[in-house]
Amino acid sequence: MPAALPPSPHPPAQRSGAVLALLTTAQFLVVLNTSVVNVALPAIGSDLGSGQSALTWVVSAYVLAFGALLPVGGRLADLFGSRRVFLTGLALFAAGSLAAGIPSGAGPLIAARAVQGVGAAVLSPAALALLLAQSPPGPVRGRALGLWGAATAAGGAAGVLLGGVLTDAVGWWSVFAVSAIGTVPLLLSVPRLVPRDARGRTGQLDLPGALILTAGLVLLVYGLGARDGSTTLGMVLPVAGVFLLLNLVSVERRAENPLIPPALLRNRSVVAGNLLMLPLGMVWLGTFFFLPLYQQKVLDYDPWESGLTQLPLAAALMAASALAGRLRGTLVPGFALLAAGLFWLARLPLDGTFLTDLLGPTVLIGLGLGLAFVPLTALGVTGVDADHVGVAGGLVNTTRQVGGALGLAVLASLAAPAAGTAGAAGPAALAHGYRRALVGAALIAVLAAIGAAAHRRIGTHATTRTSEPIEEKELS
Missing domain, CATH: 1.20.1250.20 (MFS general substrate transporter like domains)
Incomplete structure (x- = not known):
């Protein structure tokens, strides 16, 4: 029997279009969740009896987890395969969205939003890596990146309108239920549409680097995002974050498999x-x-x-x-x-x-x-x-x-x-x-x-x- 031909590096146009739609939809949902909750915050506070501090964390838990863990999510995709990590991120995102839509108190809601953010940080860079792998260099890749940007813009805009409409018509919990429902067809489509990851792309995550980078970014982003930078906390946290990020340089130089490869910085x-x-x-x-x-x-x-x-x-x-x-x-x-x-x-x-x-x-x-x-x-x-x-x-x-x-x-x-x-x-x-x-x-x-x-x-x-x-x- 003749040996099987190796898979084409780029899928046929019809499948490539379906994969592109799948990946940009995932990006749309990720960005949607940065803004869809904003209009619903008053209703959440009234229903759950939450104060302003708790409501702030309903937003911050997602944004901080998402922003701080993006490089780690990207590195996981490099080490263990973009398709595998994309599916894992989608599952986490769906679980967090489902949990956030169950009215059970401010604490569980904040925790669910953090899980959403972790899932988003894992799936978004993996989706971008898959998009690049599915798009040959040249005009095709340019158009794919253009659609990626359009999905990012659409997610931010849709969040503002959708959050208000759903909160008024159904209830605040529905803004999270929409995300949970939206991930279901994506989870079902990935095994059928996206080619399996190449074998042998495994390794070890640089855990010390990941912890330092994540902690540094959390302190920096949270500190900078504080509304009153004159407070002691508002001044100390960004400084501590910068200190950790500067220390990351020496840690990465000694790492066997650095989180951010030196080749990127060159x-x-x-x-x-x-x-x-x-x-x-x-x-x-x-x-x-x-x-x-x-x-x-x-x-x-x-x-x-x-x-x-x-x-x-x-x-x-x-x-x-x-x-x-x-x-x-x-x-x-x-x-x-x-x-x-x-x-x-x-x-x-x-x-x-x-x-x-x-x-x-x-x-x-x-x-x-x-x-x-x-x-x-x-x-x-x-x-x-x-x-x-x-x-x-x-x-x-x-x-x-x-x-x-x-x-x-x-x-x-x-x-x-x-x-x-x-x-x-x-x-x-x-x-x-x-x-x-x-x-x-x-x-x-x-x-x-x-x-x-x-x-x-x-x-x-x-x-x-x-x-x-x-x-x-x-x-x-």
Whole structure:
């Protein structure tokens, strides 16, 4: 009997499309759960009798577990196979979602959200690694990354609207039940659609490195995300986190199988992708934080109106993400559009209207975010061999999370002096504070555009050796 032919490195187009839909749906659910709970928090507090501190942890438990464990999840995918780890992450995510939807008290809900976050951190980098493995280098990979970016944008936008609709129509528990139900077809489809992992890709996780990195990121992100950075805790935690992350360098040098392979840190594309993803995360989260505050506290929008009027921004982000996967050189224009939209939005009149004061700048912001996000994701995995693509994907997503926490801390400090003086003229003082924050975000985008232009000039032709140079040339 003749020997069986080895499997094709890339699946037929029909199966590849189904796999791409499966992976982007998983990413959609992961991002959805960062925002879907926000509108439901008052109902959760009322039903469970929870105070503000507990409600904060309903959000933070997911965000911290997700952001801090992404590199670990990526490394697990590299060591034990992306398909296997993706399935494990989906199962954890489904279990956490199911448990969160059972009204049993604030403590169990927070624990369930943490399990959700762990599952998300495991499945997201594994899904990205599978997407890259299923997409041959070139335009096909560009389009796949564009759809990945569009799914990320859609998840964030859908969370705001879906959370309000489900909470009003069914109850707060339904926002978690939707995620649990959504994972079922994914779990059933993976064994049928996604090829098995290559044999022999096993090894040992660098446990000391994983513990130090996770603890350092948790302290840093939680400390930076504290609303009052002047408190002792708000100052000590980020310092402790930075200390642990700096100590990680010496620990990794001695590790036999380091969590973050040194080759990644010598890869100019990976370094550039992460350095530029940091300001993108700062601007991204800052915009989505201050825009609804302006709408609700200055323009007196209802929460559902605030979510509805952000749909054009989300649509522009999705369209630009899909477009960035097909075009070359979108990174610098993306940051430029982002800066222009933020400067325009920073006008923030007290009697502003959606059509004259919000629609134009938010569409520009959405276009800029999408045009920049896709090439930065590509840069973060350019020149990375198959054994390290999972941790590289996890790292660039962690950078965006850390950038978001850092940006919120910086921009909130810019807004606080003016907003903190709010008295009888509260809306005017608040609007002034939000203007300061948005101007700060615009300046960050300008600096990022300059950095992206410098990278393109000096780095494009000095990329580390790679068999897949397409991402940097076509997407940055």
